[in-house]
Amino acid sequence: xxxxxxxxxxxxxxxxxxxxxxxxxxxxxxxxxxxxxxxxxxxxxxxxxxxxxxxxxxxxxxxxxxxxxxxxxxxxxxxxxxxxxxxxxxxxxxxxxxxxxxxxxxxxxxxxxxxxxxxxxxxxxxxxxxxxxxxxxxxxxxxxxxxxxxxxxxxxxxxxxxxxxxxxxxxxxxxxxxxxxxxxxxxxxxxxxxxxxxxxxxxxxxxxxxxxxxxxxxxxxxxxxxxxxxxxxxxxxxxxxxxxxxxxxxxxxxxxxxxxxxxxxxxxxxxxxxxxxxxxxxxxxxxxxxxxxxxxxxxxxxxxxxxxxxxxxxxxxxxxxxxx
Amino acid sequence: xxxxxxxxxxxxxxxxxxxxxxxxxxxxxxxxxxxxxxxxxxxxxxxxxxxxxxxxxxxxxxxxxxxxxxxxxxxxxxxxxxxxxxxxxxxxxxxxxxxxxxxxxxxxxxxxxxxxxxxxxxxxxxxxxxxxxxxxxxxxxxxxxxxxxxxxxxxxxxxxxxxxxxxxxxxxxxxxxxxxxxxxxxxxxxxxxxxxxxxxxxxxxxxxxxxxxxxxxxxxxxxxxxxxxxxxxxxxxxxxxxxxxxxxxxxxxxxxxxxxxxxxxxxxxxxxxxxxxxxxxxxxxxxxxxxxxxxxxxxxxxxxxxxxxxxxxxxxxxxxxxxx
Numbered sequence: 001x002x003x004x005x006x007x008x009x010x011x012x013x014x015x016x017x018x019x020x021x022x023x024x025x026x027x028x029x030x031x032x033x034x035x036x037x038x039x040x041x042x043x044x045x046x047x048x049x050x051x052x053x054x055x056x057x058x059x060x061x062x063x064x065x066x067x068x069x070x071x072x073x074x075x076x077x078x079x080x081x082x083x084x085x086x087x088x089x090x091x092x093x094x095x096x097x098x099x100x101x102x103x104x105x106x107x108x109x110x111x112x113x114x115x116x117x118x119x120x121x122x123x124x125x126x127x128x129x130x131x132x133x134x135x136x137x138x139x140x141x142x143x144x145x146x147x148x149x150x151x152x153x154x155x156x157x158x159x160x161x162x163x164x165x166x167x168x169x170x171x172x173x174x175x176x177x178x179x180x181x182x183x184x185x186x187x188x189x190x191x192x193x194x195x196x197x198x199x200x201x202x203x204x205x206x207x208x209x210x211x212x213x214x215x216x217x218x219x220x221x222x223x224x225x226x227x228x229x230x231x232x233x234x235x236x237x238x239x240x241x242x243x244x245x246x247x248x249x250x251x252x253x254x255x256x257x258x259x260x261x262x263x264x265x266x267x268x269x270x271x272x273x274x275x276x277x278x279x280x281x282x283x284x285x286x287x288x289x290x291x292x293x294x295x296x297x298x299x300x301x302x303x304x305x306x307x308x309x310x311x312x313x314x315x316x317x318x319x320x321x322x323x324x
Numbered sequence: 325x326x327x328x329x330x331x332x333x334x335x336x337x338x339x340x341x342x343x344x345x346x347x348x349x350x351x352x353x354x355x356x357x358x359x360x361x362x363x364x365x366x367x368x369x370x371x372x373x374x375x376x377x378x379x380x381x382x383x384x385x386x387x388x389x390x391x392x393x394x395x396x397x398x399x400x401x402x403x404x405x406x407x408x409x410x411x412x413x414x415x416x417x418x419x420x421x422x423x424x425x426x427x428x429x430x431x432x433x434x435x436x437x438x439x440x441x442x443x444x445x446x447x448x449x450x451x452x453x454x455x456x457x458x459x460x461x462x463x464x465x466x467x468x469x470x471x472x473x474x475x476x477x478x479x480x481x482x483x484x485x486x487x488x489x490x491x492x493x494x495x496x497x498x499x500x501x502x503x504x505x506x507x508x509x510x511x512x513x514x515x516x517x518x519x520x521x522x523x524x525x526x527x528x529x530x531x532x533x534x535x536x537x538x539x540x541x542x543x544x545x546x547x548x549x550x551x552x553x554x555x556x557x558x559x560x561x562x563x564x565x566x567x568x569x570x571x572x573x574x575x576x577x578x579x580x581x582x583x584x585x586x587x588x589x590x591x592x593x594x595x596x597x598x599x600x601x602x603x604x605x606x607x608x609x610x611x612x613x614x615x616x617x618x619x620x621x622x623x624x625x626x627x628x629x630x631x632x633x634x635x636x637x638x639x640x641x642x643x644x645x646x647x648x
Binding site for chain 1: 417
């Protein structure tokens, strides 16, 4: 059992996207926080395929916290097969989005529960409970939000850009369809209200953390929040560890560095965890009024995840004390 | 290539339920009839599971004609896995209906096409074409019909009786919910109008052939039809080769013999194919005004299926000539 945060009643809220967010969330889950750990997960890359509602980020967080994630890809279920998908292909339907057979159970049951009128939040709780996950996995909203990526070839639904076209298009702009009508859920509001630490996971700032921050009222809540808010930089040595965040930041006019990340969160961020490779960014981050923590920010294994989570919590504690 | 019927323009229409019907349909499919072979399939044991529309009889006929059926069970796909179902069980949902992973592709795509507004008939044609099936597989109706089995424990949806409770309940009555509102499809009407031979497969007379005959107007069409109508008895030596047809006939007050089957079809049937084991039933069948054909009516292998189909067609030809 790992050592928890110094305040035993601390409620840790992590804002997360997919693989990077799931890894850090798993680090916190190793700190014996139980239900005092809440992961608020991006749902703007959710989509419908074959009539099934697929929530890639929710599923990645769920599988990772349940200990059944595929450790090679970071997404999907360890040892999963794809026999349904092969048959779907035999029927002549497109198969560019890889769906494992075990993974399909999640999409089928979620879709059925949505059809029955359940909220995405309730469904996420049911799935997590069945897999023995004690942390609370909260979709950012129960209303559908869908990321649209503007490219030289026109607008693309997120998964078309991300999976089907393998992120080859230059991203000219990003918007979140449905975001004006969407609301943070009551559970998200409550988790934020109770949070003693808020952590932005090392997920894509534009399309993973971006939609959460774009929910009506949510960013203002962070700006006004009394608890320390700490981000872990998803950019290390000028590159995203995974995914197109680096190219996306560049094409949207942002600096591809922890400083660029800090600027995106500047209005509410108290501290930014950066990798030793980016130690020379520390002064520029400090100039933005944000405290940097230089450490090893790459999560190679499960122990790394717990270490980074623990360091992030200790850092937040320092920031809290520094204020008082 | 097998020898076709004596009339090269013959259009063979087979009324079929599940496994037994699929086997005989496969026998006809081996006779090089191409699209002049139409299988009209029972849809009254269709049901919804996890939000998916499952059509067991249509699928059994499809997989059998496509050459991918599991030869041991007669249903499902050869070599299929059930990893999705295992995960559904892990999520705590009921798993009493076995669903293979490849099989699930059929249910997922059918459900999606229904949602898009396609007719069950169109969907069956799409699936069959994708699997290279040239025979026309027609659902009996595009409107939902659902068999309800009355038992001492109350009414049971068909799959609850058939799969979940393993046919252990005494069947007191059977009815087909939705049958009054259902209609034979235009494709079924057309196939019947064009039929030069009509064959009732050795399927359960009550719950497989019964719903087809119960469609408004359909039985009258058979009574008035100019083509020979031949059935293959699903009862051999007092037993159903598969399924609960024997017990069901008995509890509903019918004789569990080819004679009992003949009586159920007496108003339109011209000939009944019976097994050598039931040769002594021949006179009683003849007394009902129905010509018997005594042969080996058990389909042990694919060659048996083709032989039985060929003999059935030759028998129908004799009946046609005998009339003129």
